[in-house]
Amino acid sequence: MSHAAAPKREMPESLAARMGAIRLLAHVLRDGRMLGDGASGLTGPAAARALRLAGLVLRHMGQADEMMRAHMDRQPAAKVRDILRLALVEVFVDGAAQHGVVNDAVAMARMSPRTVKQSGLVNAVLRKMVDDRSAWDALPAPAMPGWLRKPVAKMWGQDRLAAIEAAHLAGAPLDLTPQRPVEIEGAVVLPTGSLRLAGGQVSLLPGFETGDWWVQDAAAAMPARLLGDVTGMRVLDLCAAPGGKTMQLAAAGAQVTALDVSPKRMRRVFQNLERTGLQADVLEADALKWSPEEPFDAVLLDAPCTATGTIRRHPDLPHLRESRDVEALTKLQYQLLDRALGFVKPGGRVVYCTCSLLPVEGENQIDAALKRHPGLTLEPADPVTLGLPAEAAVAQGLRLLPDLWPERGGMDGFFMSVLKRPETSA
Template sequence: MTDKPGKKKQKPPAPVTSRQTSGVPARVAAHELIARVLFDQISLDEALLACEPMLRPLETRDRAFARAIAATSLRRLGQIEALLAGFLEKPLPERAKRAGIILIAAAAELLFLGVKPHAAVNAAVGAAALDHKTRPLKNLVNAIARRIDREGKEIVEAQDAEKLNTPAWAWESWQRAYGEETARAIASAHLKEPPLDFSVKEDAKGWAARLEGTVLPTGSVRLAKTASVEKLPGFQEGGWWVQDAAAALPAKMLGDVKGKDVLDLCAAPGGKTAQLAAAGARVTALDKSSSRLARIRENLKRLSLEAELISADALRWKPERSFPLILLDAPCSATGTARRHPDVLHLKSAGDIAKLADLQFRLLSKALGFLAPGGTLIYCTCSLEEAEGPAQIEKLLRNRKDIARLPLTAAEIGEDADALAPLITAEGDLRTLPAQFESLGGLDGFYAARLKKLA
């Protein structure tokens, strides 16, 4: 149902008019978001930007609802497609692929979002009636949606949710790396909406109290429920920034950075730049995307923090000096962020991992050229794939006798060493998994290694 034709430019979606039936505009926006991800192969974040003309006229709650439908549809896509395959006598024709999107979204509403059946079914039929390609299929949409309501819950309860919602290449990769039990736990964690984490400039306990959150063993502040970030206490005054608890750990591996020069390579979206600047470092943040650097600049201004921002390709950049401390957050598959970005697993393939691993090794080798003798470099990725993590370090150490691994201890990344010990590998690297801290809401998947250039 979600065959991916070649990318083609689409016109910005038009706003949905008020003459449509209740609840339809939010659904039509959700359908557009899902289609952009599955057919145009762009991220959900990019789809949200592309669909801004359609989303802007909606009320805040309807915009949030449209995103929830899209995210849930992508998170549970394997289960939903297996269900629909059993209900449809034959696959929908290419010209009717939008009807398939409508049914995917309706299933997400009925089976996983707890929407009242009459509302979900009527809105699905109403959405089908709006498009001349799906209008002839509105009776089919109605019949299938009603069948989903009648029979769907029993079917999905019997499904292997973890395996169905994970692409085969990723499932096999995680099994090889972590074993069947942990691979299943990772896939299970991806099916849950993640909590919201903040890094704070100071006084984590105080901010946790103000935000009605908790302080994690890592030192991050976590909110149990989602919220409009801009309306929370401390946003305007710059007391904190959004950053997953796992993403905040690699910068800590540099130790005390106060008054020291730190190069932050591939710096966007900027959470680590802010973290280092807040710790008193003199930060040089480099990224090849000038638009993403502009967002870092805006965030630093809100936080009253400073950093030197450079727009350049790290593979071609030629600095005038070396740096004693470097943080390289290399571009990666981002499979460790799938619980926050459920589109990730639908946009990547095993072939992408190999290409990214090649880029990562070239960036790592280049970054070591920027490192002063005796200096420390942190290599990290938000990936669960061994090829993008430990395999890179092992390859490097086989080929570079002037580089040594500096093992990490749990006490270096938080006060509760016992709670943090499972995040440290036998080699002394950092490895977080979505299934860890399960009772607290989980973590993004991250890998980081600390390296020293021998004098």
């Protein structure tokens, strides 16, 4: 007598999402890849949840590891460690039910021959830890890596360092730059003109299909505004992708040329321009080799950098960047800045900016450029007229840090400066 095979049981969505989050954590922590790059292999309704959970774990990983150290004599295997991290963050940060979290954590440990022997450990230690809410609440905000923490503390002091790390832990709201008036429920207008929401699925928000706005952190929207009235001006947006500043300049009436070396990233620029109905000349080229047919009135250079100013929205960054990255990036920055200065006509302006917390990628670059180029001058940048706190002003331009506007949800770390070429060549 033949027997029909039993139907394959479909995995519960909660378990599928948690398994996806564990794979994403390995993608970042062991493979050294960005969190978003690993999401391409996820499908179905559990995919978005897996990505969100992995991001939460990376943001709160320092707290989870500290909690585990207090309850365990030895560090478990890497995958088991990730399972425990996920469970702790789900219970203490995401508010998930303890019973379901612990059960799924044990189930995930049992699925692999490498971790099945530690499933009992997962069960026992988790049941102790998830009942210790007061211990979790007493944990400090996770510290930035030492190579980043040290120069930040040296520049702004220990109290400011602690405030920045707290801002990283708090995460980031969703900021939009409008090109025309739009009403979105729950959105507030910031003093700088950006719209801010607690969150939401971007493609479902009013005005997305009609291109009324684009996603852009309030800090990232500032460099283009430093040029003032750009109506009719020929402006080069250097290192332009994904195109937020290109769209700002085009919406303000500039004749924009957007240049970037990455074809993949430039596709985003094309898509954003198409959605918003804005016009720009888009070029794929290496700025270190390319030259314009005629000089521009202004250049906006958002230089490649460590992106350490965006940790509050990209919690994978501290696990991917290393101190050795800084030297190569700072060399590229001054090369690009010199090229940008050569792309503007006499009397033309260059806005230099980086989304970095490191002075070596911001203030120091401007000091060095002024020494290299006799006659080059700094244009004043008044934060108050831009809707920013007065404390954002520094000698070289504007310095925005994640702990600015804590009552409004903070902003990305950004440095920006306006340099003006002499009216005549020496």
